[in-house]
Every structure is written in structure tokens, then in C-alpha cells.
Amino acid sequence: MELTKLKKIRNKIFDYGTLVMFSHTIFSLSFALISMLIAGNNRLDFRTIFWIIVAFLGARTGANAINRVIDAKIDAKNPRTATRQLPQGLMKPKEVIVFSAACFAVMVFAAAKLNTICLVLSPIALFLMIIYSYTKRFTWACHIVLGVTSAAAPVGAWLAVTGKISWIPLVMGAANTVWVAGFDIIYGAQDYDFDTKNGIHSIPASFGVKNALLIARIFHAIALISLFIVGLLTPVLGTIYYIGLAVITVLFIIQHSMVSPDNLTNVKVASYNVNQVISIVFLITGLLDCLL
Template structure:
């Protein structure tokens, strides 16, 4: 019974999608340390990342509950079907936020100072689709805070490399979120939900997603200008570029049948790939 409930909660917040933020968060921690981060710092960074991400996603499900119920594509989600009560989702989100706050206070003063801004972005994202097509970029920024937050957790200060990584993640996530949103163009226009596909059309939206992902790769290529990274890092970027290229090849204005593969399954590999090759570069070469 308990296991089934935990499984339901995990499905509700799409726990496996923690893979989008987590590798880049860890990457920020390792790059800030120039090697293995202190175990205590690494532990609390992980707690903060997992807590923040899942709290935000639970809130998103709660805030968008009625919209999801109207949309044929999302009407089968847990809340519209009554499998999870609003009070449960609110508690789940509260637990996640509590974990993030606990972790932040175990790190350093700058993390504590910046925490309210992070919470505003994490919570505010879910409302942005109600008034701006730039909602995809706000989602990207929310996820992109991971490497910047991890860097600050290690060093106690801001720096250019993690800001670049934040832009990398923001544009990467925004790009594949645009692809995902192409499924809902008709619904979004009908219900006055804002998105880049609904505002600019299917073809232009896919072009914008491609531009975001091209910029993602260019930004990743700029990181070694500031940090000591070499051959294996570049191999990781090449692998990520190949995955992004594949992602855009399997989706077109005439064929959206593989949108979920392109926007979710392929991208689950990208962060892990870049992080693995970055570690290899740091510790093997």
C-alpha cells in the first residue's frame, strides 16, 4: 500500500525527469571544486536539487489541475482522474520545499540570501503560461538554476562559468519544452494558454527550438575558455549535439508522432552524457 502510494507520487511529479537538472547541478559542483566536492556539501546540494525540482513539479500539477482536466491529452493525469487529492499534492510540494530550505541553510550565506528568488522562479513558472509565450524560457531558467546554485553552494560566490551553464540549461530545456508544446497548439489557442507554438505556429516554433539548441551547443563550447577542460569534454559536447540533431530530425511539422521521444527520452540522456564526459575529462585526462 505504502509502496503503491509512493509510486503514484513519483509518477505524479515525473521523478525520473530529475535527470534534466541533476547532472548539470552536479557538474556545477564538481567544476566549482576543481575535483571531488566535500561530501557534506555534495549531500546537501543533492537534497536541495531533488527537493526543489519535485516541489516545483508537484505545484505545477496542482496549479494546472483544471487546465489538465480540459485538455484531452492530459485529462488522464493523476489529479484530473482523482487518483491524488489536492491536499496530498500540497503536502508533497511542502515536503520538497522544506528539504530545499533545510539544505540551503546547511550550505552558505549567499545560498540563503538567493533562496527567495529561486522559490519565486520555481513557483511562478506554472503561472507564466497564462500571460506570456516566454513561459518555456522561465521553465528553462527554473531548471537552469541547478548548476549556478551548486557552484554557489561550493564557492559562496557568483562566477561567469556557472552563469553560462545556467543559460545552457535554460535554452536546452526551453527548446525541448517547445517541441513538447506542439502537441497542444489547438487546445492552447482555444483556451488562451500562451506558448511559442500557439503564438508563432508549428513550423516557426520548431525553428525557434532549433535555434535555442544550437545556442546551447555554442555556449557549452565556450565553457573551456574559462575552465580547464579538454578533449573528453569536447567529445561529450559532440555526443550531446548528435542527440539534439537526432531529436530535431524525428520531429517535423508533418509528423509529430515522436514528440514525446524527442522532448523527453532523448533529453534524459543529454545531461547525463555531458556530465559523464566532463568527469572523465577532469579525472582521467
């Protein structure tokens, strides 16, 4: 009996991890941590680091959970997403909504523990995390809204440490925005047929796959330029950071060489797996330059 209960608990944890795509946490966590370290200038206390990470995880997990609920009917129609937990009935919408609300509550509590400005601005972050899920119903700019929502991580981390805004987190946020929007466009290219037939808005559906992939390349070029500017604005970043940017440039080239309008077989690897590596490279090289 105990073994059966443990198995159910394990399966439930796995389902929630898959539901919120926990392995993708690295995408914006790397930006948040580097922004935090730059803002702290190596003088961070454990309390601040702890609550920043708690706020980030609460926000990111809650956002992905509520997205699954809002998109459940669309996911059920799309053969690619019909196997997700909610369309299959493995989880109930109400339990996911409660889970998401709990995550958002954790985020707001963590924001309150950081400083007043983080608490005051937390409703804006919540609004972005919820409204994103609806944008594909009325605008091709949904990818950009997702990017802006992700950019709340580095900007929020900076505000948590300093209590004020500056150009560094704004430029880093811009880089995070176009980077995420770029690989989300690549990922969305595989749904071109489904989106056009069902009235789902996206850059591939609105401008065609060929133009969409070109826009993704432009976005990633802007991301690289923005990250280079961050290096120029930040005295603590130096040689190691720029070596990281060089590696990221190569990874971007590899990513875009893996997909074409005529061959979208490697879309998932190009948009997710390669960008997980990019996130890790950015985090490691940024950490080394900030801490050494």
C-alpha cells in the same frame, strides 16, 4: 492485511514518482553536478555534495508537485493530460500541496546547511519554481521561464561550493536555460490545437508550430555554443568533454529530425527520451574530464 498495506504504499510511491516525473530529474541534475565539480576543482567534501543533492531534489520535486496542483484544471480539460493523478482523483490537491511544501522546506534547510548566500537566495528560487506554473496563462515566454528555473541548478551548485558567482556558472546556466526551453517548445507543439482554443500561451500557440520548431533549433544551437564556451573557460574540461559535445550535437540533430510541423508523432521521444540521453552523455563525459 499487511500485503494490502504494502501494495497501497507501493502504489502511492509510484503515483508520487509519476506525479513529479522523477525520471526527468536528470535534465538539470547533470548540470548541477558538473557545475559543482568544476567549482570544487576535485576538492569537494561529502557534506557539501550531500546537501547540494538534497537541495536540488527538494527543489525539483516540490516544483513539479506544485505545478500539477496549479495546472490541475487545465490538465483535466486537455485529453493528453486528463489521465494524470489529480484530474483522475487519484490524489487530492491538499496532500500534494503539503508534499510540495515539505519538499520546499527541505530545499531551504539544505540551503542553510550550505552557506548564507544560498539561504538568502532560496526565496528567489522558490518564487521562480511557483511562478512558472502561472506563466502559460499570460505569456508565450513560459518555456524560457522554465529554462531559467532549471538553470538555478548549476548556478546554485556553484554558489554552494564557492559562495560567489563567476562567468562559468552563468554561461552554464544560459546553456541549461535554452536547452530546457528548446525541448519544452518541441513538447508543447503537440498541444497547439488545445492551447489556441483555450487561451493557453506558448511559443507554438503564438508563432505556429513551424516557427516554434525553428526557434527550438536556434535555442539548442545556442546551448551547444554556450557549452563550448564553458569548456574554454574551464581548465579541467578537455578532450573527453568535447567528445561529449560532439555526441550531443548528433543527438540534437536526431531529435530535430524526428519532428516536423506535419508529423508530431514522435514529440515525446524527441523532447524527453532523447534529452535524457543527452543529459547522461553530458554528465558522464563531464565527470570523466573533471575526475580523471
